[in-house]
Amino acid sequence: MSIYIARIGKSNSLHISQLSEDVVLELVSGRPALDQLTSGWRSLQNHLAAPPMSRIEWTLAYLESFAQASPERVLLVTIKVHGEINALIPLVQKGVPGFRFLELLGAEIYEPTALLHRNPEHLVQLLDEVLTVTGQPLVFERYPDNVASLELITSGLKKAWRVRRRPRPASPSVSIGDDPEKVLNSGRRSDLRRMMRRAEKHGVVTHRILSPDPGEVPSLLEMVMRIEAAGWKGARQTSLLDEAVPRKFFERFATLAAEAGTLRIAFLDIDGESVATQLAVETGGSLWLFKIGYNEAYSDCSPGNLLMMEVIRYASQRKLKTCEFLGRAEAWTRMWTNSEYGTECITLFPSRSSYYAQMLARAAQKLASKFSHKSYDKSK
Numbered sequence: 001m002s003i004y005i006a007r008i009g010k011s012n013s014l015h016i017s018q019l020s021e022d023v024v025l026e027l028v029s030g031r032p033a034l035d036q037l038t039s040g041w042r043s044l045q046n047h048l049a050a051p052p053m054s055r056i057e058w059t060l061a062y063l064e065s066f067a068q069a070s071p072e073r074v075l076l077v078t079i080k081v082h083g084e085i086n087a088l089i090p091l092v093q094k095g096v097p098g099f100r101f102l103e104l105l106g107a108e109i110y111e112p113t114a115l116l117h118r119n120p121e122h123l124v125q126l127l128d129e130v131l132t133v134t135g136q137p138l139v140f141e142r143y144p145d146n147v148a149s150l151e152l153i154t155s156g157l158k159k160a161w162r163v164r165r166r167p168r169p170a171s172p173s174v175s176i177g178d179d180p181e182k183v184l185n186s187g188r189r190s191d192l193r194r195m196m197r198r199a200e201k202h203g204v205v206t207h208r209i210l211s212p213d214p215g216e217v218p219s220l221l222e223m224v225m226r227i228e229a230a231g232w233k234g235a236r237q238t239s240l241l242d243e244a245v246p247r248k249f250f251e252r253f254a255t256l257a258a259e260a261g262t263l264r265i266a267f268l269d270i271d272g273e274s275v276a277t278q279l280a281v282e283t284g285g286s287l288w289l290f291k292i293g294y295n296e297a298y299s300d301c302s303p304g305n306l307l308m309m310e311v312i313r314y315a316s317q318r319k320l321k322t323c324e325f326l327g328r329a330e331a332w333t334r335m336w337t338n339s340e341y342g343t344e345c346i347t348l349f350p351s352r353s354s355y356y357a358q359m360l361a362r363a364a365q366k367l368a369s370k371f372s373h374k375s376y377d378k379s380k
Contacts (some may be wrong), residue, residue, distance in 0.1 A: 032268065034060070037076060040085035044116055049284035051324075052365075053106055053113040057260060059090045061253035065245050066108050074105065075301055079122045087117035087126045091138070100136045106296035107123035107141040109249070111290075111326050112171050112343045114147045123149060127348065131161055138348035142168045146341040153346055164347040172337035176323055180309075188335060192302075192309055201249040203271025207310045210265045214258040220265050221254050227267075227277045228293030242290070249311040250279070250291070257281050266314075268294075268307040276303035278311055285321045287311070308336060 034056075041056045052058055059076075067074050073094070076216065079087040090105035104113055143150055154163050174183055181189060199205045212220055224239045225247070230326035233239040240247040257263035262283045268276040276294035280287050289311075294304035315323050325333050329340045 028184065034063070034076065037078065037085070037088075040078070040080070041088060041219055044085050044088060044118065047118065048116055049161045050116055051114070051284055052262070052281045052284070052290075053109075053111050054116050055260075055283070057253060057256035059105055059255055061249050062090075062105055065249035066251045068248075075102065077126060079126045081119075081122070084305055084332075086119050088124040089115055089125070089126065089130070092342050093136075100134075101139055102130070102134065102136050103141065104143075104207070107139075109246070110142060112142045112144040112341075114144055115139070115149055115153075117149065120149070120156070120204040121154050122344065124152055128155065128158055128161070131348060131350055133352060139348075140346040142171075142172070142343040143346050144341055144343055146192065150344070150346075153348070154245040157348065160351055162351050164349075166347075168343040168345050170340040170342050171327065171338050172333040174312070174323045174325070174337045175311065176315045176320050176340065180312045182307075183312055183336060183338070192305060194304040195306055199270060199298070199303065199306060202298065202301065203273075205306070206269045207307060208267045208269065209311065210267075211312050212258050212263060212265060213259070214255050217255045217258050217263070218251070221279070223267070223274055224265060224277045224279050224291060224293070227274060227295055228291060230254060230295040230297070230359045231293050232296065239293075254279065259276075267310050268308055268310070269302045270303070276307040278307060280311070282318070284319070285325050286317045287320055287322075288324045289316075289326055305335075312336070 038056060042052070042314075045055045060076075063071055063074060073092050075091040075093065077089045091102040091105075092105050093100055094103050095101050104115075106113055115123060117126075118120060127138065130195050140153070143153070154165060157163070184192070196205065210220065211218075228234070229239040229241045231239075234241070254263055254265075258300060262281045264278075264280040264282050264287065266278040266280070267274040273305075275298045277292070278289055279291035280289045282288075288310060292304060292308075312323055327333075328339070
C-alpha cells in the first residue's frame with residue numbers, strides 16, 4: 001500500500017519511509033497531476049454514489065476559480081491499494097508563513113462536505129499520515145453528521161492527535177416519495193393553488209427542467225444569474241453577477257456537470273418570460289440545489305415556490321430518494337423539508353504543535369479578509 005500526496009503547482013518530490021509502508025510525498029506540476037488521478041477518482045465517486053461536493057468536477061472548478069491565482073496551495077491526498085484509489089481528500093493550504101493549516105477544499109462555498117473512502121481503516125490511516133507528514137492542523141468546515149466517517153474522524157485517530165468539534169448550521173433535506181404532493185400539508189397545497197391562480201393572471205404559466213449539453217450552459221447560466229440578481233441578492237449585491245470568483249466557480253462547475261450528464265437547470269416562465277430558476281445537480285439518487293432565485297416583480301404569486309413544487313415532482317418521477325436544499329435551514333426551507341441534518345466544524349491537530357497560534361493566525365486571516373473585500377454570501 002502507498003500513500004500519495006499530489007500537490008498541484010511547482011514540481012518537486014520527496015520520499016519518506018515510515019514503519020513498514022512506503023509513503024510517497026509527491027509534488028507535481030499543474031493539471032497533469034489531477035489528470036493522473038481522474039480515472040481512479042471517477043471510479044471511487046461512482047462506486048460511492050458521491051455527492052457533488054466530493055466529486056472531481058467540484059475540485060476542477062475550484063482550481064480554476066478560487067485557487068486560480070495560487071494553485072500550488074491545493075493538495076490531493078489519496079491512498080491507493082493495488083493501484084486503486086481507496087480514499088481521497090482534496091485540501092487547500094491556508095494561513096501565513098509559520099502558521100499554516102489545511103482545509104477541506106471548497107469551504108468558501110460553505111456546503112456540507114464529507115470524505116471519500118472505500119475502507120474506514122484507509123481513511124483513518126490517510127488522516128494520520130497527512131498530520132504526520134505536514135504537522136499542520138486539518139480543518140473540515142462543515143462536516144455532515146449523518147455520515148459514518150464523522151465518528152471515524154473524531155474517535156479513530158491515534159492518541160497523538162487532538163480533535164475539536166464545533167457546531168455549524170443544519171442543512172435541510174426532503175425525502176421524496178411516490179406522491180410528491182404529500183411533501184406539503186393541506187394548507188400549503190391550498191396556498192400554492194392560490195399562487196398559481198395569481199400567476200395565471202400575469203399570463204400563461206409553464207416550467208422547464210433541462211439537462212443541458214455543455215455548449216448550452218453559458219446562455220442558460222447567464223439567465224439563471226440574471227433572475228437571481230432580480231431578487232434580494234441583487235439588491236444586496238451578493239448575487240453571482242456581483243461576485244466574480246464564485247461566478248467563475250459556478251460557470252466552470254456547471255459546464256463540468258453538464259459534461260458528466262448531471263446538471264439540471266429549471267425555469268418557471270410566465271408568458272415566455274423566465275421569472276424563477278434553480279441550478280441543481282442530480283447524482284447519487286438525490287437532487288442537489290445549489291442556486292435558486294426569482295424575479296421579485298412577480299413576488300405576489302411566489303414563483304420560486306411554484307417552481308419548487310415542479311422540481312419535487314420531477315424528483316419523484318425520477319425515483320430520487322431526496323432533494324437536498326444545501327445551504328442552511330431557514331424559515332422558508334421548513335415549508336418544504338421534513339428533515340435536517342447537523343454539520344460540524346472538525347479540527348484535527350497534532351498535540352505537540354502550537355495549535356492556538358495556528359488558530360489565532362486563522363482568525364486573523366478571516367478578519368483581514370472581512371475588511372479587505374466582500375465575503376461571498378453563502379445563504380440561499
